[in-house]
Amino acid sequence: MSRVKETVEVEVPVHxxxxxxxxxxxxxxxxxxxxEVxxxxxxxNHWVTKIGGVRREFDTEIVDQLPDERITWRSTTEGTQQKGMVRFQRVDDTHTRVELVMDVEPSGAAEKAGDKLGMIDRRVKGDMRRFKEFIEHRGDESGAWRGRIKPG
Incomplete structure (x- = not known):
């Protein structure tokens, strides 16, 4: 299983x-x-991805969610193994540090080769950079869910 970690600082409040x-x-x-998600x-959540020409559908379950702090999930579909956590840390009133940590088990020869070449790591870094651009360009959120999900 490969671990990927990326952090960005976004110019919006933590909430x-x-x-x-x-x-x-x-x-x-x-x-x-x-x-699609x-x-x-x-x-x-049900995901549809297409990476390197390979289309996959899989489901994930949120196992821990604490508003303004973290969201932890895992895949629940056989053959797709991943889990991760995104953390939110207030830097000041207008800046937030967002850290994403994912463990991914590539399946199939193409995915395993891509992982060895650092494709998963580059993709996550790009996704986090695009999240930063997306939220800073919007300036506010498109919606919110503030519920608490506890492990177990």
Whole structure:
């Protein structure tokens, strides 16, 4: 399993950055290769991705969500192994540090080769840079979900 970690500082308050990240269906606006995310309920999302010509559909479950602090998830679809956490840290009234840590198990020869060449790492770095551009350009969130999801 490969671990990817990237941090960006965004020029919006912590609640704005967090609120925008809870809008999972907006992810295709800044995540390369993500064609669709459908939120099924408070805990579950269905993803459609196309990376390197390979189309995948998989489901994820949010296992821990604490407003303005963190969102932790894991995949629940057999054959797609990933888990991760995004953390939000207030820098000051108008700046937030957003840190994404993901563990991904590539499947198939093409994905494994791409991982060895650093493609997953570059993609996550680009996604975080695009999130920064997306939220700073908007200036505010497109929606918000402030509920608490506890592990277990």
């Amino acid at each position: 704005t950055a967090y609120n925008q990240w809870t809008q999972f269906e907006e992810f295709p606006n800044f995540m390369e290769g993500v064609e 459908r939120q099924l309920d408070d805990r579950h």
